[in-house]
Amino acid sequence: MQPGQRFTGTWQRWHATRALVLLPIGLIVTITVVDIQTPESVHLGPLLVVAPAITVAIGGVWLTGLIGVVAVAAQVVIAVFHGGLTTPNHISQIIGLAILSTLAVIVCLVRDRRRAELAQVRSVSEAAQRALLRPLPRRLGTLHLSCTYLAAAKEARIGGDLYAVARTGDLTRVLIGDVRGKGLNAVGEAAALMGAFQEAAHQHATLPALAGALDRSACRYSTQFLGVDDEAEEHFITALLLEIPDHGCVARLTHCGHPPPLLISRGQVRSVRSPPAPPLGMCVLTRDVRTSHTFPFGAGDTLLMYTDGLVEARDSSGAFYPLEERLALWVRCHPDTLVECVQRDLLAHTGGALRDDAAILAIRRTAMAHAAYLGSELVGSDGRPMAELKHR
Numbered sequence: 001m002q003p004g005q006r007f008t009g010t011w012q013r014w015h016a017t018r019a020l021v022l023l024p025i026g027l028i029v030t031i032t033v034v035d036i037q038t039p040e041s042v043h044l045g046p047l048l049v050v051a052p053a054i055t056v057a058i059g060g061v062w063l064t065g066l067i068g069v070v071a072v073a074a075q076v077v078i079a080v081f082h083g084g085l086t087t088p089n090h091i092s093q094i095i096g097l098a099i100l101s102t103l104a105v106i107v108c109l110v111r112d113r114r115r116a117e118l119a120q121v122r123s124v125s126e127a128a129q130r131a132l133l134r135p136l137p138r139r140l141g142t143l144h145l146s147c148t149y150l151a152a153a154k155e156a157r158i159g160g161d162l163y164a165v166a167r168t169g170d171l172t173r174v175l176i177g178d179v180r181g182k183g184l185n186a187v188g189e190a191a192a193l194m195g196a197f198q199e200a201a202h203q204h205a206t207l208p209a210l211a212g213a214l215d216r217s218a219c220r221y222s223t224q225f226l227g228v229d230d231e232a233e234e235h236f237i238t239a240l241l242l243e244i245p246d247h248g249c250v251a252r253l254t255h256c257g258h259p260p261p262l263l264i265s266r267g268q269v270r271s272v273r274s275p276p277a278p279p280l281g282m283c284v285l286t287r288d289v290r291t292s293h294t295f296p297f298g299a300g301d302t303l304l305m306y307t308d309g310l311v312e313a314r315d316s317s318g319a320f321y322p323l324e325e326r327l328a329l330w331v332r333c334h335p336d337t338l339v340e341c342v343q344r345d346l347l348a349h350t351g352g353a354l355r356d357d358a359a360i361l362a363i364r365r366t367a368m369a370h371a372a373y374l375g376s377e378l379v380g381s382d383g384r385p386m387a388e389l390k391h392r
Contacts, residue, residue: 020058024051024067032074036081045078045093052104056111064108068101132191136165136361141172141246146335147361148343152309152354160186161307161359164194166201170246173201173210176361177239177258177280178307185235192221193237193280207241207254208290211280214239215256218281236279240305244297244365251297254290256280259311262327263295264302269327272303299367302335309358310342313350321349335362 028051035044052068059067075097079090136145147163160179165172175197179186196217197210204210222235238258244251253261253272257279260271274293278284297303304327313321323342330341339362346358 021055021063021067023058024054025070027051027054028067028071028074032078035078040082043082043089043093045075045090046096048075049097049100052101056104056108059108060112061105061108065101065105068098068104071101072098132187132194133162136163140165140167141170141244142366143172143244144335144364144366145361146339147359148339150309150343150346150354150358150360152357160190161309161357162190162194163305163359163361164197166198168202172244172246173207174242174244174305174361174363175201175214175239176242176305176307176359177237177256178309178359179237180235180279189218189221189235189237189281193218193239207243207252207292208288211239211241211254211256211277211290212288214241215280215282219283222281222283236281238279238308242303242305242363243292244363249296249298250294251303252292252294254292256290259306259308261303261305262324263297264304264327264331265296265298265300267331269324269331271324297365299365302338302362302364304338304342305361305363307357307359309354309356310346310360312356313346313354313358315349316351321346335364338362 028048031044031047035042038044048071051071052064055064055067072094075090075094076085079085079087079094083090085091085094133149136147138145145165149161161177162179163174163176165174167173175194177190177193179189179193193214196214200210200213200217204213218237236257239256240258240261241254241256242251242261243253253274255274255276257276260273263270263272272293272295275291277290306323311321311323315321326342326345327338330338333341339360342360346354
């Protein structure tokens, strides 16, 4: 958020709070005036407790305490005009109002402390998400990437869905996955798998070999919790591994029990199917049966990868989100716009409430045939920076 936007938001909130403060003050003035004008047999003073009670919802500790003091002062004024301060009735009303106002301040203080604790927890979770699930580069090789992560719980910012990319030679490798389960265990497994991917992506020549290395890593991680976590033996990670060479018009895919990606090519949407294999971390394979599937992926094509929280999201009638059908509406959209449209449409489909986390990743191959962006530096087909080539 820019400083100007932050200042504007603070200014608007201050104006809104100032307007709401008029409500308890108006109640105090109205009750006091009416009570003074009524016969002594009618006692409206006890209604003054409404003012500090309302202030708890709209203000902080100091404002609640100030309104409580004003309410007690108003009760004193009422007592002066209705028989004096020494009458047992007025004394009891003043003491009772003071006690209730003090309780309102205590409630407000406890609430503000809990809000501060929740804000700190959210700050820590956001930092953890940035550390574990780092934002992907917008440009990598000949690719344009756009991604988003939707948490099912509003209080949570991280979960078991994951995605990562690795650049090795003239290839870009992509991982998207979903850890079975929720909570800290799922977060830990997701972090371990992403770390293993970033290391193993540079050590294995093929996607099946890379998938095998990730499977062994996931098995080693889950084995550590046998006897500690009752569900450790049931943990697994569905995943897709994608490999896109800079040159050529193809891509390769290895499927590990994950929903297949959708390919947008020449205005058409189709599912990219590949031979399935068990998810990672199940520790059931005695030999490597994973294979890679090669499919056309040319300039201008877009591939949408996602986790099952997207396609298993339901509306109020229980219908699943029709991703492939809706995607046909946005076949010509830029990846950033595509991800934004899917996210907005998904939340509209579910009424804003998700039952499971969802990760969405859109990848488009650009029309650059002889040059590629590596980070922010343009390089030629021989790997030399274009600036160096120009000087030559």
